[in-house]
Every structure is written in structure tokens, then in C-alpha cells.
Amino acid sequence: MLPNFISRTRLVALFSALLLVSTLAQAEAPPAKLANIVILATGGTIAGSGASSTTTVGYTSATVGVDNLINAVPELKKVANVRGEQVFQIASESLTNEHWLKLAKRVNVLLAQPDVDGIVITHGTDTIEETAYFLDLTVKSRKPVVVVGAMRPSTAISADGPINLYNAVLLAASKDAIGKGVLVSLNDQINAAREVTKTNTSTLDTFKTPELGMLGYIQDNRAHFYRQSTRKNTLDTEFDIGNLDVLPQVDIVYGYANVNRIALDAFVTAGAKGIIYAGVGDGSLAAQIKGPLAEARKKGVIIVRSSRVGQGIVARNGEANDDDLDFVTSDTLNPQKARILLMLGLTKTHDTKALQTMFSIY
Structure with a gap:
């Protein structure tokens, strides 16, 4: 019996030693390193407040x-x-080209720092798709x-801002998000800046990518x-805003039944360098607007x-x-995003063939 007793004793001792080593290893193991995320705040509904907890319209943004x-x-x-910076405190419908340039430059400065792993930008939803696409073309980092x-607003029952912000930080800290371009994240969904658009005035699921679809979800x-x-986006684009303080004036003329040339002529007179014509159907040109657009092109305005x-x-x-009119087409970009690409394109060239190439690759 003695040999069996000794062997069992040794076995228990061995297991005890292994357990002690494992426990010590776990105790000494450093905690998982957290990503360093900077939150740049610009205002909007996420920073808004209402008169009561049931106020979901008629609230004050950016408070x-x-x-x-x-x-x-x-x-x-x-x-x-996480750490935060208040870049602006404004409702997003009031953002200007100058705001975009300031924001993009700040993003590029921060992302060039080794101790910054990602950026989250809080923003009003009215123009979130435009700001995101501008950044998609001008941020110089993966x-x-x-x-x-x-x-x-933040004061409402079931305010969606806190969970949206939490998910956005999760996404910005994710290694899977590296190199995906600028992303828009609301309602547990991930969309690409180039393709996403606001589709409803007030519902939580307003941001969608029609036909092409979202990139993914945030879950668990x-x-x-x-x-x-x-x-192409971010580091792969040709646009450098480092020394830019002003962007070329580009305006949008909306197509509709009985359209006239009044808005177009006013924009051209005001110095527009480019016009986005948001035509009906497949960008169709009404007979009464085709001639004025051609005239504008002959004056040097890009159409x-x-x-x-x-x-x-x-x-x-x-x-x-x-080809005959020397116009450019927008590919799948909606008018407001086509305006952004044309503004940036005009900082590089006025050649319509080169600009058309940009619309096919960005």
C-alpha cells in the first residue's frame, strides 16, 4: 500500500504546484491594453436638450x-x-466649408500621434453624411x-445618444475598423461614409445605405x-487640405417639373465654379434648363x-x-455628396475628363 500512497501524494502535490503557478501567472498578467480614442464634439441633437423628457421635436441642439x-x-x-475636445457647438445644418476644413485638419493632427488609435466625432444628423464623406476624402490615416x-435629445425618454456613443467608441477601438474608411454608426449599424444617407426625418433607423446595404452591425x-x-478613401485619395483655407464655390440646382433658370443664373452670377444639377430620373435635363447649363459650361463653370x-x-x-456638352456625371453619389467631391476635385483640376475619373474612383 505504501507505494500507492506515495504516488497519490506526489500526484496531489504536483497538481497543487501547477495550480499555484497558474494562479500566479494570471495574477501577474497585465490587463488588456485599451485603445486611446479621442471624442471630438461638434454639437447636434446628441448634445441637445428639450423642455421635458417627452420632447423629441422642437428641442434645442448643441447645448x-x-x-x-x-x-x-x-x-x-x-x-x-477616452478624452474629449469641443471643436464646435453647433446644429449641423449650420456647418460651413470652413468648419469641415478645421475639423479635418484637427483629425489629421490627432491621428498622426502614436498615442491616438481612433477618433469619434459627435455630430448633428442633418448633415452627418456630408461631413463624413468630406472626411472620407481628406483624412490621411487608416x-x-x-x-x-x-x-x-439627451433629455428624452429612451435617448439614443448614449448607446450610439458607446457603440461608436467600441467601433473606433476595433482593429476590424482599421482601413475601412470613415464610418457612420447609429442604431447598432455600421455604414460607409460615401454611401449612407438620412432617409427619415425623425425615426431612429433613419440612416441607411439604399440598395448597396450597410457594412455591418455592432452587437455583443x-x-x-x-x-x-x-x-478609394482616406489615405488613398489625392486630396490634401493642409494648406487650404477656402474651398471652391459649388452649388446645387434642383430639377423639377416646370424648372426654370433663375437659380442657376443666380449661382453663376454669384461666382459658382461648379454646379451640381440634381435632375429628375437619370439626371434628365429639361429642355428649358439644358441650354442655360450649356451656357454656364461655356463660361467655365463645371456641370x-x-x-x-x-x-x-x-x-x-x-x-x-x-461628351458634347462637356458635362460630368456623378456615378452613384447623391447631389450633396457630388458637391463635396467636385469642390475637392476643383482644388486639383478643371479638366472634365480628370474630374469624371474622380467620380468613378471615389
Whole structure:
């Protein structure tokens, strides 16, 4: 019996030693390193407040500062090291080209720092898709940039801002988001800046990518990607805003039944360098507007045919003889995003063939 007793004793001792080593190893193991995320606040509904907890329209945007936004979501500390900067405090419908340039330059400065792993930008939803696309073309880093907003003010019952902000920080801290271009994240969904658009005036699921579809979801405290945009963005674009203080004037003329030339002529007289024509259908040109657009082009104004429809490709030489008119077509970009690409394009060239190439790759 003695040999069996000794062997059992040794076995117990061995297991005890192994357990002690494992426990010590776990105790000495450093905690997982959290990503360093900077939250740049610009205002909007996510920073808004209403007269009561049931006020979801008629509230005041851009009243809550970035520190209060961060403090309202203490769970952020578990997923990233966050710090905030108040870049603007404004409703997004009032943003200008100068705001975009300032924001993009700040993003580029921050992302060039080794201790910054990603950026989250809180923003009003009215123009979130435009700011996101501008950044998609001008940010010079593959580090994640996530633009986030809310459809209900911070004081409302079931305000969506806190969970949207939490998800946006999760996304910006995710290695899976690296190199995906600028992202827009609301309502547990991930969309590409180039393709997303606001589709409803007030519902929480307003941001969608028609036809092409979202990139993925945020669920179980992590990002789930299923596809990505194939168009060039961020570090792969040719646009450098480092020394830019002003962008070329580009305006949008809306197409409709009984359209006239009044708005077009006013924009040209005011110094527009480019015009986005948001035509009906496939960017169709009414007889009474085709001539004035051609006249504007002969004066040196770049004309881009887009569509008010919101989905689909605007076919070159489809509803107009673009080659003869020396017009450019917008591919799948909606009018407001076509304006952004043309503004940036005009900082590089006025050649319509080169500009058309930009619309096919960005």
C-alpha cells in the first residue's frame, strides 16, 4: 500500500504546484491594453436638450458639452481610454466649408500621434453624411474615424445618444475598423461614409445605405463587418487640405417639373465654379434648363449631372449628350455628396475628363 500512497501524494502535490503557478501567472498578467480614442464634439441633437423628457421635436441642439456627454456613459472607460475636445457647438445644418476644413485638419493632427488609435466625432444628423464623406476624402490615416449622432435629445425618454456613443467608441477601438474608411454608426449599424444617407426625418433607423446595404452591425460589444466599400478613401485619395483655407464655390440646382433658370443664373452670377444639377430620373435635363447649363459650361463653370432620386448610377451619355456638352456625371453619389467631391476635385483640376475619373474612383 505504501507505494500507492506515495504516488497519490506526489500526484496531489504536483497538481497543487501547477495550480499555484497558474494562479500566479494570471495574477501577474497585465490587463488588456485599451485603445486611446479621442471624442471630438461638434454639437447636434446628441448634445441637445428639450423642455421635458417627452420632447423629441422642437428641442434645442448643441447645448451639452463633450465632458458631460462622456460622463453620461461611464461604461466607456471599460472599452477605451477616452478624452474629449469641443471643436464646435453647433446644429449641423449650420456647418460651413470652413468648419469641415478645421475639423479635418484637427483629425489629421490627432491621428498622426502614436498615442491616438481612433477618433469619434459627435455630430448633428442633418448633415452627418456630408461631413463624413468630406472626411472620407481628406483624412490621411487608416486609423478608424467614426461619426455618430442621435435622433433624440439627451433629455428624452429612451435617448439614443448614449448607446450610439458607446457603440461608436467600441467601433473606433476595433482593429476590424482599421482601413475601412470613415464610418457612420447609429442604431447598432455600421455604414460607409460615401454611401449612407438620412432617409427619415425623425425615426431612429433613419440612416441607411439604399440598395448597396450597410457594412455591418455592432452587437455583443464588438463590430461585425460583412462587406466594405470598394471606392478609394482616406489615405488613398489625392486630396490634401493642409494648406487650404477656402474651398471652391459649388452649388446645387434642383430639377423639377416646370424648372426654370433663375437659380442657376443666380449661382453663376454669384461666382459658382461648379454646379451640381440634381435632375429628375437619370439626371434628365429639361429642355428649358439644358441650354442655360450649356451656357454656364461655356463660361467655365463645371456641370455635374446628378439625380434627385437617391439611388442608382447616373449614366454618362444616357439622358444627355455629356461628351458634347462637356458635362460630368456623378456615378452613384447623391447631389450633396457630388458637391463635396467636385469642390475637392476643383482644388486639383478643371479638366472634365480628370474630374469624371474622380467620380468613378471615389
